[in-house]
Amino acid sequence: MTVKIVTREEAAKADFVACVPYRAEEGLLLPNNVLARCCRCETRIQLRPDVPNGPRRICLPCALEEAELHGEEDT
Numbered sequence: 001m002t003v004k005i006v007t008r009e010e011a012a013k014a015d016f017v018a019c020v021p022y023r024a025e026e027g028l029l030l031p032n033n034v035l036a037r038c039c040r041c042e043t044r045i046q047l048r049p050d051v052p053n054g055p056r057r058i059c060l061p062c063a064l065e066e067a068e069l070h071g072e073e074d075t
């Protein structure tokens, strides 16, 4: 699996933004992270406050499933 770093403009055009699941017992990875819900499984996830509004929020496990189902649309 490759990690692609994109600019904020590119991120706004992405389909999904993959987020780390939030667990109450672990708390936020960074204190100003914001909570959202995964668009597939509705698990609670955390993301940076400056993530663009366009892409749907998805948890990492669902993001991996999406990538398997639909393939990586790179290039």
Ligand SMILES: [Zn+2]
Pocket: 038, 039, 040, 041, 042, 043, 058, 059, 060, 061, 062, 063
């Ligand atoms: Zn999910």
